[in-house]
Amino acid sequence: VTAQSSARLRAAVHAANLLIPEYGLATLTWGNVSGVDRDAGVFLIKPSGVAYRDLTPGMLVTVDLDGHVVDGDLNPSVDTATHARLYRAFPTISAITHTHSPYAVAFAQARRAIPVLGTTHADVFNGEIPCSAPLTPEQCAHDYESNTGQSIVDEFTSAGLDPCEIPGALACEHGPFTWGTSPAESVRHAVVLEAVAQLATHTLALNPAVPGPGAHLLERHYRRKHGADAYYGNPEPQSTPETTTAQ
Numbered sequence: 001v002t003a004q005s006s007a008r009l010r011a012a013v014h015a016a017n018l019l020i021p022e023y024g025l026a027t028l029t030w031g032n033v034s035g036v037d038r039d040a041g042v043f044l045i046k047p048s049g050v051a052y053r054d055l056t057p058g059m060l061v062t063v064d065l066d067g068h069v070v071d072g073d074l075n076p077s078v079d080t081a082t083h084a085r086l087y088r089a090f091p092t093i094s095a096i097t098h099t100h101s102p103y104a105v106a107f108a109q110a111r112r113a114i115p116v117l118g119t120t121h122a123d124v125f126n127g128e129i130p131c132s133a134p135l136t137p138e139q140c141a142h143d144y145e146s147n148t149g150q151s152i153v154d155e156f157t158s159a160g161l162d163p164c165e166i167p168g169a170l171a172c173e174h175g176p177f178t179w180g181t182s183p184a185e186s187v188r189h190a191v192v193l194e195a196v197a198q199l200a201t202h203t204l205a206l207n208p209a210v211p212g213p214g215a216h217l218l219e220r221h222y223r224r225k226h227g228a229d230a231y232y233g234n235p236e237p238q239s240t241p242e243t244t245t246a247q
């Protein structure tokens, strides 16, 4: 692993942490973003209790996939062991965001998965966003943060869910964890999760018995943006070769 690639990851994780307040997902210092370097077997995470406006790239803490600090002057986020557990269980994810955004937390506190009620949800999450089971007294007393991650992993394992297709979950009575292929993408998924939680709250208030859309519509919307047959968006602008004008 080159020093250059680790500097790139550090810059990306720092920038993504600053997106949390920019997108209005943060209350006080709550929330954190991490990004993993799979080759080096470490991830970078926000230090505990540091205000976003004071956060510099050098303050990010480097920890291994067991959550042990490898490098850094500050204590890592208290949620570090949750991130570590998710990285170990989901080898396809590269970054994790955790927030206490209010509508998502409301579902977590209600012990409810966020149901798919429309295409806004289906564009990004290919199914309901699971809520983990409440932790037992034993799970809270020992390795609480790791058990929080395990409770999310258990939801994916028991339901056979693919973390690439459902890029987030709710930790019961706590809040959302989202992930992605980059730190910025994991934050975007946190933004979408909060938006669909807000929409679901209002939808269920207007019609508690709403059936939700059929699988045919949901599948169509998800596959417009994901997988081999995706057709949403436009290709990156091609750099046109320098045209030499014949004089």
Ligand SMILES: [Zn+2]
Pocket: 031, 079, 098, 099, 100, 174, 175
């Ligand atoms: Zn939290």
